[in-house]
Amino acid sequence: MVSKGPLLRLLTAINRRRMKLLMGLAFLAYVASVWGNFVNMRSLQENGDQKVESKIEEAVAPLREKIKDLEKRKRNVEHWIGHENFELINHDVVEPLYIEVDQIYHLASPASPPNYMYNPIKTLKTNTIGTLNMLGLAKRVGARLLLASTSEVYGDPEVHPQNEDYWGHVNPIGPRACYDEGKRVAETMCYAYMKQEGVEVRVARIFNTFGPRMHMNDGRVVSNFILQALQGEPLTVYGPGTQTRAFQYVSDLVNGLVALMNSNVSSPVNLGNPEEHTILEFAQLIKKLVGSGSEIQFLSEAQDDPQKRKPDIRKAKLLLGWEPVVPLEEGLNKAIHYFRKELEYQANNQYIPKPKPARMKKGRTRHN
Numbered sequence: 001m002v003s004k005g006p007l008l009r010l011l012t013a014i015n016r017r018r019m020k021l022l023m024g025l026a027f028l029a030y031v032a033s034v035w036g037n038f039v040n041m042r043s044l045q046e047n048g049d050q051k052v053e054s055k056i057e058e059a060v061a062p063l064r065e066k067i068k069d070l071e072k073r074k075r076n077v078e079h080w081i082g083h084e085n086f087e088l089i090n091h092d093v094v095e096p097l098y099i100e101v102d103q104i105y106h107l108a109s110p111a112s113p114p115n116y117m118y119n120p121i122k123t124l125k126t127n128t129i130g131t132l133n134m135l136g137l138a139k140r141v142g143a144r145l146l147l148a149s150t151s152e153v154y155g156d157p158e159v160h161p162q163n164e165d166y167w168g169h170v171n172p173i174g175p176r177a178c179y180d181e182g183k184r185v186a187e188t189m190c191y192a193y194m195k196q197e198g199v200e201v202r203v204a205r206i207f208n209t210f211g212p213r214m215h216m217n218d219g220r221v222v223s224n225f226i227l228q229a230l231q232g233e234p235l236t237v238y239g240p241g242t243q244t245r246a247f248q249y250v251s252d253l254v255n256g257l258v259a260l261m262n263s264n265v266s267s268p269v270n271l272g273n274p275e276e277h278t279i280l281e282f283a284q285l286i287k288k289l290v291g292s293g294s295e296i297q298f299l300s301e302a303q304d305d306p307q308k309r310k311p312d313i314r315k316a317k318l319l320l321g322w323e324p325v326v327p328l329e330e331g332l333n334k335a336i337h338y339f340r341k342e343l344e345y346q347a348n349n350q351y352i353p354k355p356k357p358a359r360m361k362k363g364r365t366r367h368n
Contacts, residue, residue, distance in 0.1 A: 076213045093130035100141055103261055106134045107148040109183070113176060114219035120178035127182030128189070135193045135201075144200040146261045147190050151207040151272065152180045156306040161276075163312035164205065164268045174304040187268065194266065202260050207272025207311045211250030211331060212338035222247065225283055226332075226339045229292035239301030241280030246310050248273035249331030252324040259320040272311035273324040289332055 080086040091097055093108045109126050110116040116123040131147065138145040154162045155170030170180045190201040210222035217227065228235045248271070256271040277285070283296050316322045 093133055094125050096133050097137055099137070101137070101143050102141075104134055104138055104143050104145040105148070105257065105261065106131065106145055108134075109148070109179070111150070111179075112215075112218040112220045113179075116179040117175055123178040124182050127179070127186045131186040131189050135189060135197075135199060138199050138201075139193065139197050144202065144261065145190070146202040146204060146257065147186055148257075149187055149203050149205045149268065150179070150183045151205055151270070151309060151311065152176070153184050153187065153205060154306075154309075155180060156304060157308055160308045161274065161310040161312040162270070164270055164315055171304050176304055201266060202263070203268040204257055204260050205268050205270045205272075205311075206253060207270065207309065208245050208247045209250055209253045209272075210247055211335055214250075214335070216339055216342055221245065221279065221282065222286075222332075222335065223339075225286040226290065226336055227343075229286050229290040229294050230336070230339060230343060232292065232294055234295045234297035235283045235287065236297050236299055237279055237283055238299050238305065239279075241278055241283065241296075241298065243279050243305060243307050244276045244309055245279065245282065246273045246276050247282070247328060247331075248324050249326035249328075249334075252326050256316065256320065256322045259322045260316075263320055265315075265319050269316050269320065270311040270313050271316060271322075272313060273328070274311055274313055275324075275328060276310040277328075285329070286332065286336075289329065290336055 077086075077088060081088065089099075093106075108130050110118075110123055134145060137143065151162065153170070154166060154168040157166065158169050159166045168184070170184070171177060172181055174180075187203055190199075190203055193199040194201045208220075208222070210220075214220070214223055216223050225235050227233075252273070253271055260269055260271070280296070286292075287294060287296075313323060
């Protein structure tokens with residue numbers, strides 16, 4: 001009979017040898033893999049099938065654009081950094097957020113057609129899961145939530161001007177449905193939380209807004225026209241240009257949002273400028289204000305592009321005492337001045353923005 005001591009030592013020695021052998025094999029496999037990749041890369045480079053440097057550049061190029069966007073956004077708020085009442089948190093609302101607040105302005109969502117149609121699933125997640133997360137936060141801390149909804153809930157309206165009682169005319173499976181229907185269900189969520197959980201909600205249906213610090217190449221009609229006029233390029237109008245829009249200056253919108261948040265009005269409220277212009281008139285006005293010799297170029301009409309857009313703001317006037325006060329030309333001149341300065345800044349940094357067309361089926365583009 002063999003004693004337990006020698007037997008254990010024998011097994012231990014065998015296991016050690018086995019482990020060493022396995023580690024040696026693993027190391028050889030790793031070296032072979034690295035060498036194989038190296039040989040393959042050299043072969044590809046020597047044969048001209050695939051240049052590694054070009055592949056790296058191809059992968060990095062979109063990241064450079066993202067970094068430039070992030071730098072731009074940071075510059076929009078850098079004058080507040082260091083203020084005792086300001087804190088900047090970089091967070092995706094699709095993930096839960098745990099902070100202590102009294103009021104929540106839920107403005108999270110891409111709002112220009114190229115941006116929200118670029119990743120429709122992400123747009124839907126932001127407007128649905130993101131809204132649920134913000135409502136959950138409001139419920140947990142007892143905060144009041146203001147949802148930045150949109151005039152897009154009215155779709156291509158059959159009622160003109162659009163008042164808050166109109167239910168809309170929306171294509172639920174069209175190219176812009178991710179945004180239109182995303183905002184519509186966000187409103188539904190707000191009122192479900194209000195009725196079931198007692199959360200205080202405010203809903204602002206925001207019409208076209210412009211002003212300094214907006215993205216120059218975000219694809220919206222204001223930024224497109226100003227950028228094209230400043231760079232001497234054709235102003236692109238989709239369709240005959242008879243579609244109408246109503247543009248408000250950003251400071252008017254901010255005043256309206258604050259007034260709504262601090263009011264007792266829990267039902268939806270339109271915030272927009274009832275001064276209605278055709279897209280063609282708007283293009284001609286920007287040409288004049290910029291002093292540009294750009295031509296106006298007519299392209300094919302975009303799918304589901306609303307033909308009429310004008311807010312009925314009687315409710316905001318009556319219940320909030322709010323209406324736009326900045327004249328259109330005054331606001332446009334401020335935006336043009338800002339865009340001109342941005343072009344100078346970006347030219348000095350070797351980056352020239354171009355208007356971004358919406359990504360549509362059949363290559364069609366659209367206005368916001």
